Amino acid sequence: MSQGNTRVTTQLMHAQACPMREVLDRVAGKWSVLIIVAAAQGPIRFTELERSIEGISRRMLTLTLRNLERDGLLIRTVFPTVPPRVEYELTAVARELHASLLGLTDWAERHRVTVAESRAAYDEAHGHGPDAV
Amino acid sequence: MSQGNTRVTTQLMHAQACPMREVLDRVAGKWSVLIIVAAAQGPIRFTELERSIEGISRRMLTLTLRNLERDGLLIRTVFPTVPPRVEYELTAVARELHASLLGLTDWAERHRVTVAESRAAYDEAHGHGPDAV
DNA sequence: CTGCATCCTTCTTGATACTG
DNA sequence: CAGTATCAAGAAGGATGCAG
Numbered sequence: 001m002s003q004g005n006t007r008v009t010t011q012l013m014h015a016q017a018c019p020m021r022e023v024l025d026r027v028a029g030k031w032s033v034l035i036i037v038a039a040a041q042g043p044i045r046f047t048e049l050e051r052s053i054e055g056i057s058r059r060m061l062t063l064t065l066r067n068l069e070r071d072g073l074l075i076r077t078v079f080p081t082v083p084p085r086v087e088y089e090l091t092a093v094a095r096e097l098h099a100s101l102l103g104l105t106d107w108a109e110r111h112r113v114t115v116a117e118s119r120a121a122y123d124e125a126h127g128h129g130p131d132a133v
Numbered sequence: 134m135s136q137g138n139t140r141v142t143t144q145l146m147h148a149q150a151c152p153m154r155e156v157l158d159r160v161a162g163k164w165s166v167l168i169i170v171a172a173a174q175g176p177i178r179f180t181e182l183e184r185s186i187e188g189i190s191r192r193m194l195t196l197t198l199r200n201l202e203r204d205g206l207l208i209r210t211v212f213p214t215v216p217p218r219v220e221y222e223l224t225a226v227a228r229e230l231h232a233s234l235l236g237l238t239d240w241a242e243r244h245r246v247t248v249a250e251s252r253a254a255y256d257e258a259h260g261h262g263p264d265a266v
Numbered sequence: 267c268t269g270c271a272t273c274c275t276t277c278t279t280g281a282t283a284c285t286g
Numbered sequence: 287c288a289g290t291a292t293c294a295a296g297a298a299g300g301a302t303g304c305a306g
Contacts, residue, residue: 010185012174013170013171013173013174013185014185016170016173016235016238019238019241019242019245020166020167020170020234020237020238020241021167022241022245022248023237023238023240023241024163024166024167026248028163029298029299030157030161030298030299033153033157034153034154034157037146037149037153038146040146040149041145041146045267045268046267046268046269047267047268052146052147057299057300057301058268058269058270058300058301059269059270059271059299059300059301060298060299060300061269062268062269062270063299065269069255070251070252070255070256071248071251071252072247072248072250072251072252072254072255073248078268081267082267083267083268084267084268084269084306085267085268086267086268086269093244093247093248096240096243096244097237097240099236100233100236100237100239100240101153101237102149103232103233103236104153104156104230104233104234104237105149105152105153105156106233107156107229107230107233108152108153108155108156109152110229111226111229112152112155114205114226115155115159115204115205115206115226117205118203118204118205119203119204119205121205122202122203122205123203162278162279163278163279178287178288179287179288179289180287180288190279190280190281191288191289191290192279192280192281192289192290192291193278193279193280194289195288195289195290196279211288214287215287216287216288217286217287217288217289218287218288219287219288219289
């Protein structure tokens, strides 16, 4: 039977899938990764983040920032000036994460067109509008 | 670093953030990435996926599979046997993605403990719960 | 400037049951 | 086995207003 290696590959799967869940659970929302990318060039202020990340609401920025800080990915520094000034900076761990993320942006740039065409072809083959039926 | 380079870093940010959005939009849900990992070792059947991915519902498996196929990340092969047999296989593009993903699982394994401790420390510093004690 | 609290809407997901 | 359809629940996210 060809099922002999099923058990082996299943274990391989879990070995990769479980740490992957960790990453996903931690960086799940739409914003976490974007914030990490935005903060990768150096310390950045709250308002700068708000402007950099198109479409984020103040609420989500705050929440996501807190989560990242809590996970030890971001360092929050408050300057006791007036008006208040707060800077966010990636930790060493987060910078490593960012380095890995670079591989993904790389992939995206290489295949952006490919994927878009695939999507179009698929829609073509299955009828332009799913709602046209 | 004065404010003079703010414009430059902002552009760097967008250069990375936008392709990143592509990735995120495509692989957003909890399941897409897990499926890619599960299919990385070779063609895999519907039911095998269902068993491999702890907690996924049949519905979400189907939906996510369709999206991945639509994006040209998965190839769906139907064997006209009875009972039906369908296999899913990663495309070349998806295998490249999986390679990049490996960098993330790597990061997760290296820092799993670090992050967990950070989380605990944070909770400690901010009181276990707003109303807990 | 930075950030929290509240309310409300939308999207995602899960449970379940049925079909080829 | 592989998939579809429907319904309901919950989480994620957005808008707004107020505060240190």
